[in-house]
Amino acid sequence: MEPIIRAGETYPYAMDMTVDQARRMWLDVTEAAYVAEDDNGQLLGTYYIKPNQPTLGAHVANCGYMVAEQARGRGVATAMCEHSQEEALRLGYRAMQFNLVVETNEASVHLWKKMGFDVVGRLPGAFNHAKFGFVDAFIMYKTLVRKD
C-alpha cells in the first residue's frame, strides 16, 4: 500500500501517513478487509468494504482497492472487484459506490465502467493530485444484483 499512498495520485490519504494510520483507515474503520494472494502466498493486493453512510444509507457499500506494484496488469483489480461485489451481496448490501475516482486515474475509471459501474457524478476540482493539482473526480455507482 505504501507506494500508492506516498504517490498521492489516486487516494486522498495523507502522503506521509504512518503504518498505524494506514492500518486504522484500512482495517479498523471498515467492516471487512481482504487480501489477494498468488499460489505461493505472495501478496497481490487488498481491498476493504464498509457502509458508505450511516444506518439509512448503510445498504450502499463503499470499497477501496490497492494492487501491489509488482502485480499490476494481471487482472488483480478485476478479480478483487468481482469478489467484493459477491462479498457485498453476502453482507447484505444492495449497491456499491465509489466516492472519489480521480479523473486522471484513467485505468481505474475504465475498469470500473467495464465492470458495470456508472459515472453518476463529476466533482469539480475535488482531488488535490500530487502532480497535477486540483483535478476532477467521479462518483461511480452500481446496483448489485445476485447472479444466481
Next chain:
Amino acid sequence: MEPIIRAGETYPYAMDMTVDQARRMWLDVTEAAYVAEDDNGQLLGTYYIKPNQPTLGAHVANCGYMVAEQARGRGVATAMCEHSQEEALRLGYRAMQFNLVVETNEASVHLWKKMGFDVVGRLPGAFNHAKFGFVDAFIMYKTLVRKD
C-alpha cells in the same frame, strides 16, 4: 435535532440514536458546529462543517443543517447555509459538497439549488426512507468564491 433524526426522512442517522451518539456525530467528528439563535436566545437551528474527504480531498467541505420545528419557514436554513459558506472559506475550504440530499426532501433540494449548488449526481435508491423505502438521493456541489 431529535424530531428530525427520529423521523428518518432526511438524514441517514439511526432513528433510535441516543443523545451521546448524536453529540458525537454532530460535534466530535466534525471540524466545527454552530447554532442559530433569535434575539431572545431561542435555538433556531444548527449546522456542522467538516472535511468531506481526508487530506487530498480535505479542501471540500461537507455540511449538515437542522432547523428546529418551531422555526421552520423563517429563512433559518438559508441564513445558516450562507453563514456556512463564509465560514468554509474562512477555514480554507474551496468547495462544498452534500453527499446525500434525499430526492423526496424537495424543500432542501430547491433551497440548495437556489443557493448555487448544482446537482452533480443521482444515487439510485441510496436512502432508505422511513416512509417511502428506498429513494434516490442527490449529490450537490458548489465551488466557493470569496465575495470581496
